[in-house]
Amino acid sequence: MCAAARWTPATNRSNRSAVSRLRSDRIGANGPLMDSRRRFIGKMTGGIAGSFAAPPAVLGANDRIRLGLIGAGDRGMQLAREALACANTEFVGFADVYTRRLEEAKKLAPEAKTYFDYRYLLDDKSIDAVLIATPQHLHCEHFCASLDAGKHVYQEKTMAFTVEHAKRMRAALQRAGKRTVQIGHQACSSGQMTDAMKILATGYVGKITAIHAHMYRNTPHGKPQWSRPIYPDMTPENIIWSAFLGEAPKRPFDANRYLNWRFFWDYSGGNFYENMCHQVAFWYKALGLQIPKAVTAVGGIYLWKDGREVPDTMNVAMEQPEEMLFTWDSGFGNNYYGVTEEVLGTDGTISKGQHIRYLPQKVNRPDGTEMMGQTPTQRHAHMQNFLDCIRSGQEPNCPFELGYRVTIATRMAVESYLQKRTVRWDPVKEEII
Numbered sequence: 001m002c003a004a005a006r007w008t009p010a011t012n013r014s015n016r017s018a019v020s021r022l023r024s025d026r027i028g029a030n031g032p033l034m035d036s037r038r039r040f041i042g043k044m045t046g047g048i049a050g051s052f053a054a055p056p057a058v059l060g061a062n063d064r065i066r067l068g069l070i071g072a073g074d075r076g077m078q079l080a081r082e083a084l085a086c087a088n089t090e091f092v093g094f095a096d097v098y099t100r101r102l103e104e105a106k107k108l109a110p111e112a113k114t115y116f117d118y119r120y121l122l123d124d125k126s127i128d129a130v131l132i133a134t135p136q137h138l139h140c141e142h143f144c145a146s147l148d149a150g151k152h153v154y155q156e157k158t159m160a161f162t163v164e165h166a167k168r169m170r171a172a173l174q175r176a177g178k179r180t181v182q183i184g185h186q187a188c189s190s191g192q193m194t195d196a197m198k199i200l201a202t203g204y205v206g207k208i209t210a211i212h213a214h215m216y217r218n219t220p221h222g223k224p225q226w227s228r229p230i231y232p233d234m235t236p237e238n239i240i241w242s243a244f245l246g247e248a249p250k251r252p253f254d255a256n257r258y259l260n261w262r263f264f265w266d267y268s269g270g271n272f273y274e275n276m277c278h279q280v281a282f283w284y285k286a287l288g289l290q291i292p293k294a295v296t297a298v299g300g301i302y303l304w305k306d307g308r309e310v311p312d313t314m315n316v317a318m319e320q321p322e323e324m325l326f327t328w329d330s331g332f333g334n335n336y337y338g339v340t341e342e343v344l345g346t347d348g349t350i351s352k353g354q355h356i357r358y359l360p361q362k363v364n365r366p367d368g369t370e371m372m373g374q375t376p377t378q379r380h381a382h383m384q385n386f387l388d389c390i391r392s393g394q395e396p397n398c399p400f401e402l403g404y405r406v407t408i409a410t411r412m413a414v415e416s417y418l419q420k421r422t423v424r425w426d427p428v429k430e431e432i433i
Contacts, residue, residue, distance in 0.1 A: 063088065063391065064088045064089065064090060065088060065089050065090075065128050065129055065387055065390060065391075066089075066090055066091075066092045066126050066127050066128050066129075067080075067083055067089060067090065067091050067092065067127065067128070067129055067130070067131060068091070068092055068093040068094070068095070068121045068122070068124070068127045068129075068130045068131070068151070069091065069093070069094050069095065069105070069130070069131045069133070070095045070096075070118045070121065070130060070131070070132045070133070070134055070142045070146070071095075071096060071132060071133035071134035071135075071138075071142075071156075072094045072095070072096040072101040072102065072104070072105040072133075073096070073101060073133065075133045075156060076096075076131065076133030076134075076156075077104070077105065077108065079131050079133055079154070079156070079184075079383065080094075080105070080108060080109075080131065081108065082380045082383040083131065083380075083383050083387070084108070084109070085379070085380050086380055086383060086384050086387050089387065090109070091108070091109035091112045092112055092113065092124060092126055092127050093112055093113045093114070093115060093120075093121040093124055093127060094106075094109070094112055094113075094114045094115070094121075095114070095115040095116070095117070095118035095120070095121045096114075096116070097116060097239055097240040097241075097243045097244050098234070098238060098239050098240075098258075099233070099238040099239075100231065100233060100238065102114040102115075102116075116240050116243070117240075117243070118142060118145070119145065122145055122146060122149035122151065123149070125150075127151060128151065128152060128390065129151055129152035129153065129154065129180070129386075129387075129390055130142075130146040130151045130152070130153055130154070131153075131154045131156075132146065132153060132154065132155050132156060133156045134156075135244070135261045135267045135268065136158060136161045136267060136268055136269060136273055137161045137246060137247065137248050137266065137267040137268075138244075138246045138267075139155060139156070139158075139159065139160060139161060139165065139169075140160060140161060140165035140166075140168050140169055141246055141247070143155050143159075143169050143172065144168060144169060144172035147172045147173060147175070147176040147179055147181075148172060148175065148176070150176070150179075151179070152179050152180040152181070152386075152390050153179065153180075153181050153182075154181075154182045154184065154383070154386050155181065155182070155183050155184060155403070156184040157183060157184045157185055157273070157277050157278065157281075157403075157406075158269060158273040158274075158277045158403075158406065158407055158410055159183045159400075159403035159404065159406065159407045160403075160404070160407040160411075161269065161411075162411060163407075163408060163411055163430070163431065163432060166404055166407045166408065166411075167430065169400075169404075170400070170404060173400055178393065180386065180389045180390045180393075180396060181396070181399065181400045181403075182382070182385065182386035182389070182396040182397070182398055182399070183281075183398040183399070183400065183402065183403030183406075184382070184398070185277065185278055185281035185282070185285075185382075185398045185402075185403070185406070186278075186381070186382040187278060187281065187282045188281060188282065188285050188382065188397040188398040188402070189377070189381040189382040189384075189385045189397045189398070190377040190381065191373070191374075191375030191376045191377040191378075192282075192352060192355070192356050192373060192375070192377070193282065193285065193286060193397075194373075194375040195355075195356035195373025195374070195375050196282075196286045196350060196352070196356050196373070197286060198373075199350055199356065199358045199371065199373075200286060200287070200350075203347075204347055204348050204358065204360065204365065204368060205343065205345035205347055205348045205349075205350060205358075206345040206346035206347030206348060206361070206364060207345060207346045207347075208287070208322075208324055208343055208344065208345045209323070209324055209325065209344060209345070209346075210324060210325045210326075210327070210344040211283055211324065211325075211326045211327070211341060211342070211343050211344070212327055212341065212342045212344070213276075213279045213280075213283075213326070213327065213328040213329075213340070213341040213342075214328070214329055214330070214337040214338065214339065214340050214341070215271070215275045215276065215279065215328065215329075215330040215339050216330060216331050216332075216334055216335050216336060216337045216338060216339075217331075217332050217335050218332070218333060218334050218335040219332070224304040224306050224308075224332075225304065225312065225332040226260065226262045226263065226308075227260060227304075227306065228259050228260055230255045230256060230259055234255040234258065234259060235253075235255070236253045239253075239255075239258055241253045241258070244258055248266040248267060249266055251266075256307070260308075262274065262310070263306075263307065263308035263309060263310060264308070264309050264310070265309050265310065265418070268310060269310075269410060269411070269414050270310030270311060270314075270414070271310065271311070271312075271314065271330050271332075272297070272314070272316070272410045272413045272414050272417075273410055273414070275330065275339075276316065276328050276330065276410055276413065277406050277407075277410045279328060279339070279341055280318075280326070280328070280406050280409050280410065281398065281402065281403075281406045282341070282352070283326070283341065283343065284402060284405055284406060284409075285397075285398070285402055287322075287343075289320055289322060289324075289326075289405070290320070290321050290322070290405065291321075291405050291408045291409060291425050291427070292318040292319055292320055292321070292326070292408075292409050292412060292425060293319045293320065293321050293424060293425060294318075294319040294422050294423065294424045294425070295316065295317070295318050295319070295409065295412035295413050295415075295416050295422065295423055295424075295425075296316070296317045296416055296421075296422040296423075297314060297315070297316045297317075297413040297414070297416040297417040298314065298315050298417070299311040299313050299314030299315060299417065300312075300313060300314075301313075302331075302333070303331075303332060303333045304332065311417065312331065312332040312333070313330070313331040313332070313333065314329065314330050314331075314417065315327070315328070315329040315330075316328045316329070316413045316416075318409060318412075318413075328413075338353065339353070340352065340353045341353075345361070346361065346364055347360065347361050347364045347365050347368070348360045348361050348365060348368060349361070355372055355373050355374075356372075356373035357370065357371065357372050357373070358370060358371040358372075382397065382398070385397045408425065408432075411432065412425060412432055415432050
């Protein structure tokens with residue numbers, strides 16, 4: 001089981017002023033919630049959290065799904081709004097380590113309870129499913145605890161921070177039995193996926209030997225990519241720092257590390273985990289690709305000298321066991337290439353940008369014609385698919401197994417970059433070597 005952060009009001013006096021500003025239904029309040037906490041900790045010390053949880057009730061097609069959110073930052077609240085836009089949903093609880101975010105979450109769902117300690121939220125047996133949108137290094141902890149508590153899980157990308165975390169998460173899913181897990185690679189539920197699958201089914205692409213993927217952005221001078229301004233109230237009195245750190249190396253409180261966690265290897269996989277993962281997930285699903293045999297990543301911090309550790313310019317080459325080279329390059333100093341992918345086959349090319357297009361290779365298909373995908377993407381399609389699968393028991397569009405393969409591929413890119421060498425995957429030991 002993933003280790004859970006241990007925090008209580010009694011062991012963190014600096015947070016008392018923050019706690020006192022929250023309503024009595026939140027962490028630190030006296031009353032029934034303290035008994036709930038004692039019961040939960042008892043389960044933690046006695047064995048796997050939630051191991052004695054009853055199996056989830058079977059929901060009908062029109063039954064209301066009661067939701068909780070762990071990580072109420074920008075992305076978490078976006079997911080919450082998407083979920084509420086779907087029929088027959090309601091939010092029961094929000095958990096976050098920062099007071100401001102809990103206060104803002106209450107504006108979206110005034111009747112929901114808010115918690116500093118996510119374990120309170122998981123102890124609420126009325127919650128059917130949990131959305132997790134915390135920094136990447138905390139995914140394993142929150143994912144495993146949510147499954148152990150008997151919840152269905154929508155897990156934001158990249159699914160796992162390390163190979164070890166991915167294995168722990170897989171074990172948690174195996175323990176949990178029949179639970180719906182959707183990984184947040186939204187393009188897996190897009191109209192573009194439908195179009196790509198239709199084209200591939202024709203056989204008009206032929207033998208695919210290469211995929212070229214690009215992800216480029218630009219920002220005005222003086223406005224670094226991902227950089228967020230620090231609010232004056234981002235202090236140890238308002239942020240549970242130990243809970244944010246989780247299993248990461250212990251450090252003194254640092255508001256910049258808390259807010260701009262994407263800059264630092266302790267908490268982030270950089271743009272490998274932010275954007276490469278999405279493009280890999282799309283084609284891993286469409287083509288059924290497996291974990292790469294070998295990955296080579298190069299690059300550096302060529303533009304933004306603002307204290308970040310992760311590169312702003314990079315190139316990745318993945319040698320696929322399907323005898324295919326999947327390359328991805330990215331930069332934050334020019335957006336000419338944008339976000340595009342080309343799948344190169346002997347008989348044709350699939351080009352993915354705003355739309356999916358097929359272009360024949362005239363040398364092998366002289367009478368072939370271009371095709372343009374037309375399938376629209378429904379609003380909130382990925383979230384709706386998650387909710388529908390909770391009710392139906394069907395496999396979601398981005399299941400755990402796909403998230404696992406994408407995790408390993410992107411982690412291999414990180415390790416190659418950090419170690420400055422090609423890394424390989426041992427499929428028997430399930431280790432990067």
